[in-house]
Amino acid sequence: MIEIKNLTKEFQTADGTVEALRDVNLNIQDGDIYGIIGMSGAGKSTLVRCINMLERPTRGQVFIDGQDIAKLTDKELRAVRRDVTMIFQGFNLLMQRTCLKNICFPLELAGMEKEKAKKRALELLDVVGLPDKANAYPAQLSGGQQQRIAIARALATDPKVLLCDEATSALDPKTTHAILELIRDINRRLGITVIIITHQMSVVEEICSRVAILDSGSVVEEGVVSEVFSSPKSGAAKRLVFPDGADEILEEVPGERRIRVVFSGAVASREPLIAKMAMEEQITASILGASTKSIGDKAYGNMLLGLPDDDGVVKRAIQYLSSIPDVLVEEVTGDVR
Numbered sequence: 344m345i346e347i348k349n350l351t352k353e354f355q356t357a358d359g360t361v362e363a364l365r366d367v368n369l370n371i372q373d374g375d376i377y378g379i380i381g382m383s384g385a386g387k388s389t390l391v392r393c394i395n396m397l398e399r400p401t402r403g404q405v406f407i408d409g410q411d412i413a414k415l416t417d418k419e420l421r422a423v424r425r426d427v428t429m430i431f432q433g434f435n436l437l438m439q440r441t442c443l444k445n446i447c448f449p450l451e452l453a454g455m456e457k458e459k460a461k462k463r464a465l466e467l468l469d470v471v472g473l474p475d476k477a478n479a480y481p482a483q484l485s486g487g488q489q490q491r492i493a494i495a496r497a498l499a500t501d502p503k504v505l506l507c508d509e510a511t512s513a514l515d516p517k518t519t520h521a522i523l524e525l526i527r528d529i530n531r532r533l534g535i536t537v538i539i540i541t542h543q544m545s546v547v548e549e550i551c552s553r554v555a556i557l558d559s560g561s562v563v564e565e566g567v568v569s570e571v572f573s574s575p576k577s578g579a580a581k582r583l584v585f586p587d588g589a590d591e592i593l594e595e596v597p598g599e600r601r602i603r604v605v606f607s608g609a610v611a612s613r614e615p616l617i618a619k620m621a622m623e624e625q626i627t628a629s630i631l632g633a634s635t636k637s638i639g640d641k642a643y644g645n646m647l648l649g650l651p652d653d654d655g656v657v658k659r660a661i662q663y664l665s666s667i668p669d670v671l672v673e674e675v676t677g678d679v680r
């Protein structure tokens with residue numbers, strides 16, 4: 344388990360002190376896929392760098408399996424960094440080395456003999472679905488393939504935790520989906536705890552079980568993804584849920600009730616769903632705001648629907664939509680903004 348307690352990180356700059364993290368408290372359970380989401384400058388990278396002590400906290404502690412990592416010697420810290428590995432937005436591969444040698448690199452650093460490291464690297468190329476790329480150089484691969492090699496390298500030392508810092512931000516939606524599938528597969532098959540740092544809500548919705556929302560260095564909301572995203576409370580969460588300001592009109596309108604529908608991989612696109620509800624339940628809903636996207640045949644994101652002010656209709660609409668797998672529905676009251 345990773346426990347972050349009262350973590351504060353300040354940077355001294357020419358313009359004064361910047362508080363990048365303020366009193367952050369988080370518990371990340373073993374085997375979780377945990378999302379940390381926030382806008383640019385929220386403190387995500389600083390948090391991740393404090394988790395593996397690339398950055399020393401100004402105050403507070405990070406415990407990994409009960410061990411306060413600030414108290415470790417340099418040698419012990421190197422061992423922790425083999426247990427807590429990382430992938431990045433820019434992949435950070437060594438361009439002069441082949442893929443195989445990139446994966447061997449952390450093993451050689453850990454003192455493993457060459458032949459053994461090579462055997463392990465070949466196994467990992469298989470795990471990430473690129474068995475034929477051993478002798479290719481990173482520049483010969485697509486972005487998605489390079490990230491697969493980076494994942495293989497991150498897995499080389501049999502880590503317990505994989506930190507993913509904006510790992511899919513440079514990739515197109517289809518490749519992002521494939522990489523997230525791979526990460527999910529690794530989490531399930533190898534039991535590795537995954538921490539996903541991102542500014543993209545769709546990434547959290549697709550893969551994470553829990554999420555913390557970071558805003559100006561503080562955790563403003565934390566919990567199960569579907570619950571946090573279906574009823575965002577903080578301004579930061581609302582901005583993330585409706586990034587395009589799709590809810591700007593959303594003052595309460597007399598005679599109208601509103602429900603929020605959250606899709607986390609539901610096999611449905613929004614038009615047929617609303618049309619189907621109209622046909623099957625004779626309920627006409629208007630789409631007041633939507634921020635959804637389809638990846639393959641699955642929908643992610645959420646939608647705000649307007650319904651007639653009738654208890655029976657609202658109840659039936661909620662029942663109808665909730666019966667669809669991977670869809671969460673909740674009535675929204677008050678101004679949404």
Ligand SMILES: Nc1ncnc2c1ncn2[C@@H]1O[C@H](COP(=O)(O)OP(=O)(O)OP(=O)(O)O)[C@@H](O)[C@H]1O
Pocket residue numbers: 354355356361362363381382383384385386387388389390542
């Ligand atoms: N080494 C540093 N020196 C001074 N200020 C820093 C340093 N690193 C980060 N900061 C400041 O701390 C705050 C949080 O930065 P951080 O990079 O952690 O945010 P982020 O959420 O990862 O942003 P982004 O998504 O843009 O990478 C910002 O205000 C940033 O300017």
